[in-house]
Amino acid sequence: MPDMLQQFAKETIDELLKKLPAEERLKGVPAEERLKGVPAEERLKGLPAKERLKGLSPEERLEGLSLEDLLAALPPEKRAALAKRLKDASK
Secondary structure (H helix, E strand, C coil), rough: HHHHHHHHHHHHHHHHHHHCCCHHHHCCCCCHHHHHCCCHHHHHHHCCCHHHHCCCCCHHHHCCCHHHHHHHHHHHHHHHHHHHHHHHCCC
Protein backbone atom coordinates (compact mmCIF):
# COMPACT_ATOMS: atom_id res chain seq x y z
CA MET A 1 0.00 0.00 0.00
CA PRO A 2 2.75 2.55 0.82
CA ASP A 3 4.28 1.89 -2.62
CA MET A 4 0.97 2.68 -4.33
CA LEU A 5 0.60 5.88 -2.29
CA GLN A 6 4.15 6.91 -3.13
CA GLN A 7 3.56 6.21 -6.84
CA PHE A 8 0.28 8.16 -6.76
CA ALA A 9 2.02 11.12 -5.10
CA LYS A 10 4.83 11.06 -7.66
CA GLU A 11 2.42 10.89 -10.60
CA THR A 12 0.31 13.70 -9.16
CA ILE A 13 3.35 15.92 -8.63
CA ASP A 14 4.57 15.17 -12.17
CA GLU A 15 1.16 16.13 -13.61
CA LEU A 16 1.04 19.36 -11.59
CA LEU A 17 4.56 20.31 -12.66
CA LYS A 18 3.66 19.76 -16.32
CA LYS A 19 0.77 22.21 -16.00
CA LEU A 20 2.82 24.96 -14.33
CA PRO A 21 4.35 27.70 -16.49
CA ALA A 22 8.15 27.57 -16.82
CA GLU A 23 8.60 30.66 -14.63
CA GLU A 24 6.79 28.93 -11.76
CA ARG A 25 8.73 25.68 -12.17
CA LEU A 26 12.03 27.57 -12.08
CA LYS A 27 11.31 29.58 -8.93
CA GLY A 28 13.96 28.86 -6.37
CA VAL A 29 16.40 27.40 -8.90
CA PRO A 30 19.64 29.43 -8.81
CA ALA A 31 20.63 31.21 -12.03
CA GLU A 32 23.81 29.13 -12.26
CA GLU A 33 21.73 25.95 -12.34
CA ARG A 34 19.35 27.32 -14.98
CA LEU A 35 22.24 28.32 -17.24
CA LYS A 36 24.18 25.05 -16.99
CA GLY A 37 22.78 23.58 -20.21
CA VAL A 38 22.83 26.83 -22.19
CA PRO A 39 25.90 27.22 -24.45
CA ALA A 40 28.06 30.32 -23.90
CA GLU A 41 27.17 31.67 -27.36
CA GLU A 42 23.47 31.60 -26.44
CA ARG A 43 24.07 33.32 -23.09
CA LEU A 44 26.06 36.11 -24.74
CA LYS A 45 23.63 36.69 -27.62
CA GLY A 46 21.43 39.22 -25.85
CA LEU A 47 24.24 41.18 -24.20
CA PRO A 48 25.48 44.45 -25.68
CA ALA A 49 29.14 44.50 -26.81
CA LYS A 50 30.24 46.57 -23.79
CA GLU A 51 28.83 43.94 -21.42
CA ARG A 52 30.51 41.09 -23.32
CA LEU A 53 33.88 42.86 -23.16
CA LYS A 54 33.75 43.80 -19.46
CA GLY A 55 35.58 40.72 -18.20
CA LEU A 56 38.33 40.82 -20.82
CA SER A 57 41.75 42.37 -20.31
CA PRO A 58 43.00 44.83 -22.96
CA GLU A 59 45.29 42.10 -24.29
CA GLU A 60 42.39 39.67 -24.66
CA ARG A 61 40.31 42.33 -26.44
CA LEU A 62 43.04 42.80 -29.04
CA GLU A 63 43.77 39.12 -29.54
CA GLY A 64 43.45 38.14 -33.18
CA LEU A 65 43.50 41.72 -34.51
CA SER A 66 46.09 42.69 -37.07
CA LEU A 67 47.94 45.99 -36.78
CA GLU A 68 45.93 47.24 -39.78
CA ASP A 69 42.64 46.33 -38.08
CA LEU A 70 43.73 48.01 -34.86
CA LEU A 71 44.79 51.22 -36.60
CA ALA A 72 41.64 51.27 -38.73
CA ALA A 73 39.53 51.05 -35.57
CA LEU A 74 41.16 54.11 -34.02
CA PRO A 75 39.40 57.45 -34.48
CA PRO A 76 41.49 59.96 -36.50
CA GLU A 77 42.37 62.09 -33.45
CA LYS A 78 43.67 59.06 -31.53
CA ARG A 79 45.61 57.90 -34.59
CA ALA A 80 47.20 61.38 -34.87
CA ALA A 81 48.06 61.38 -31.15
CA LEU A 82 49.65 57.94 -31.49
CA ALA A 83 51.68 59.04 -34.52
CA LYS A 84 52.89 62.11 -32.59
CA ARG A 85 53.83 59.99 -29.57
CA LEU A 86 55.76 57.52 -31.73
CA LYS A 87 57.52 60.37 -33.52
CA ASP A 88 58.48 62.01 -30.20
CA ALA A 89 59.69 58.68 -28.81
CA SER A 90 62.00 58.12 -31.77
CA LYS A 91 63.87 61.42 -31.20
